[in-house]
Amino acid sequence: MSNENYNRAEALTYQAERLLREVVLDFGMEFARDRRRRTEWLIQELRQCLATYNDRGVGFLQTELQDQMNELVRAVRHQIEGGR
Numbered sequence: 001m002s003n004e005n006y007n008r009a010e011a012l013t014y015q016a017e018r019l020l021r022e023v024v025l026d027f028g029m030e031f032a033r034d035r036r037r038r039t040e041w042l043i044q045e046l047r048q049c050l051a052t053y054n055d056r057g058v059g060f061l062q063t064e065l066q067d068q069m070n071e072l073v074r075a076v077r078h079q080i081e082g083g084r
Helices: 003-027 033-051 055-082
Strands: none
Touching: 003 033, 003 055, 033 055
């Protein structure tokens, strides 16, 4: 795995953690609970693959985590729009 790919995947885990913190602070622990749990699991699994230099796992989980983050952002937007 190239350093660039490793760094990109690692940065994604930090972005996902930051997003989760913001969502919890703004909407509470119960908001999007299932998506939040899946995101937390993906972060953990991606970090494990990074630690063991599992290129295939990193590639797959990086895509899954990005998709999950997009879903969480859509849920937040829906909540905000529904609150108007």
